[in-house]
Amino acid sequence: MRHGRIAIRVAALAAICCAAGVCQKKSPEDEAFALHDWFVYRDLIRAKAAATDFERGVVACMFNDPAACERYLKSALRSGSQQEQLEAHLALGGLYFAFGRSRMALPHYEAADRLLGVQGDGDVATLLRAYVQGPDMFVVARRAGSVPSDGQDGHLYVPVTINGVPGIYGLDTGAATSAISESEAKRVGIPVVSIRPIEDATYTGHVSLQKVGVAERLDVGGVQLRNVPFTVYKDAELEGVIPARGGILGVQVLLACETVRWNVGGALEIGRSSARRGGRNPNLCLDGYSPRLRVDVAGHSLAFGLDTGSTDSYLSDRFADLFAEMVQKSGREEKWTVEGVGERDAQFPVTILPQVDLKLGSASLSMRPARIVRHREGYGYGLIGLDILAHSRAVTLDFRTMVLTVE
Helix, strand or coil: CCCCCCCCCCCCCCCCCCECCECCCCCHHHHHHHCCCHHHHHHHHHHCCCCCHHHHHHHHHHCCCHHHHHHHHHHHHHHCCHHHHHHHHHHHHHHHHHCCCHHHHHHHHHHHHHHHCCCCCCHHHHHHHHHCCCCCCEEEEECCEEEECECHHHCCEEEEEECCEEEEEEECCCCCCEEEEHHHHHHHCCCEEEEEEEEEECCCCEEEEEEEEEEEEEEECCEEEEEEEEEEECHHHHCCCCCCCCCEECHHHHHHHCEEEEECCCEEEEECCCCCCCCCCCCEEEECCEEEEEEEECCEEEEEEECCCCCCCEECHHHHHHCHHHHHHHCEEEEEEEEECCEEEEEEEEEEECCEEEEECCEEEEECCEEEECCCCCCCCEEECHHHHCCCCEEEEECCCCEEEEC
């Protein structure tokens, strides 16, 4: 594996607090919330006779309905419990962050830090405080546009221009913000500012994030953006991960684009979605600013992380627990050597299954071989990368309707 997963690390929070040291039994909704199992949580809330504003707001945030998210969670901030206020601040802050609205996100992360007893700014607030020194990101134009896709090393690389300077950048749903190296920031004219060091969790380890920048203009496909946030890494940390004259476009940019579609012919379309919100049952959601995809495995509907910046899919401990008989019967123990940002030649203990079949709508996909990675951070039953989707005729990722389709 050559591509690390670049993302901002936000500590997982305790889901339901225990009163006076005695924990109350959790409801199914509380259990789903604690596991960040948002598809299950959504279905449970839909089935309730009288869902609370907090519950409705969380569902709206995770399924990209900003208007309902704001309406319900602002109500929860006025009348909810302290725990609900904390989670409402984080959900609203995450939604605003994902859309590049740093000025609206910062007060919510500051409020969450106060509720958590954090002294000074937490990591996300530190990052946002640097971004709010300039204007927020906004969309100038969003048209459907076709560009050639450079599929080197099995990744999605596309031509972009930043401040009028061309480059080749990867499309990475595993990255919260877009990312570049220090030399690339200089090449495309992005001013770089230093911040308090933040420990950044990558696919293979950790790096110290110490610099950020904002691109005044970014053009990709039929989309024109202004004031696009970037995290800036030392050249050596991104060496071998991205093209020499390029970077990574993360979730903020992809949400602004609305739709990304690629096919086996190498054509890639980026731009406005033609579908209406709420028209189809979403199989995508946002866990904060990390996409999750619902797929079927052996009759079970399960949530996986979706990372278009990775060519190595894997399964998690939760999958191993659910399919314990399969793992005991067919699994074998190995070490998996991984290269990426943070550490070269990192090794993980894994259990190898010969094959796991997945269903995404009417499409049949396979993970072959299927690696169960032990003791990995994160939620869900595993990670789906481009290697799973590589043999499809076409893939459409529509963030407006929160639907991924495979042909």
